[in-house]
Amino acid sequence: MADIVQVIEVPGAPYGVTVGPDGALWFTLVAQGMIGRCADGAVRTFALDSSDGQPTVIVTGPDDALWFTEFQGGRLGRVTTQGDLTSIALDGPYGAGLGPDGALWFTELQAGRVGRLAADGTIDRVDVEGMPSMLTAGSDGAVWFTVNQGNAIGRVDSDLALTVYPLPTPAAAPVGITTGPDGAAWFTEIGAGAIGRIDTDGTITEFALPDPAARPHAIVTGSDGALWFTEWAAGRLGRITTDGVIDHLALPGAEPHGLTVDAAGHLWVAMESGALVEVSP
Secondary structure, eight states: OOEEEEEEEOSSOEEEEEEOTTSOEEEEETTTTEEEEEETTEEEEEEOSOTTSOEEEEEEOTTSSEEEEETTTTEEEEEOTTOOEEEEEOSSEEEEEEOTTSSEEEEETTTTEEEEEOTTSOEEEEEOSSOEEEEEEOTTSSEEEEETTTTEEEEEOTTOOEEEEEOSSTTOOEEEEEEOTTSSEEEEETTTTEEEEEOTTOOEEEEEOSSTTSOEEEEEEOTTSSEEEEETTTTEEEEEOTTOOEEEEEOSSSOEEEEEEOTTSOEEEEETTTEEEEEEO
16 A cells, blocks of 8 residues: 655654645654654754643644644744744644635634634634634635534635534544545544545545544545545554545554655654654555
8 A cells, every 4th residue: 555664753742744845844742842843864853932832733834934733832833944933822722724815724622713813913713612623725715624522524714604514423523634636625533433525515425444443633635646544543544545445554653643745745644652654655
């Protein structure tokens, strides 16, 4: 299915990972309260104001900087490629990402809100019951997100109009979400051990994993036109085609969380056991 290219050890527990505007890998060290950068195998870390803020998701923003959430610290952080750090106070932020409008969107899991940060610093929010989690820019010009404890997928358009689609499986607890090559949003069901798909019209399809206790977490669209996801409890990287064919790759280490795709089309997985793993699809 795929091959492991290399394993890079890092000094902590990486959780989220992304490719920065400088081409380097940027990642969060959730247990250490740090942001990391990896380029050509060399790792550098940047300490945050609070070591217990639990930085989680990290993304490239609209301003050529990296933005990240600190769930326990209650901050939306920003780090330049030179390592300069600033932050904005939020209430239990978790997910973040660029919207179709080019603004930075985020979720406040603890407060139950989805927000948009405009270029001028203005923040607009919409209330969402049930712990909104991760988000993605949809193919329809809206932002789609998982509602972890609400057992649903949400949609917010550019006017902040909210639509919520309940999942058919109880206690599915969706987390990761991405826009697939078919224009649908694909998401992980960490509670049900399944991968879900939702069309822009709200039609939902669920694909059960062979191991219902695998705890799928993050998901991205790969360079091969398939969806790739981490299986946190099973220590594997999963792959699902748009017609539902599922494969797996065992990973070195434990607790894979975030993943991203680099310019060469390779996948990088953040292993909370202390490494970044490169996989060739």
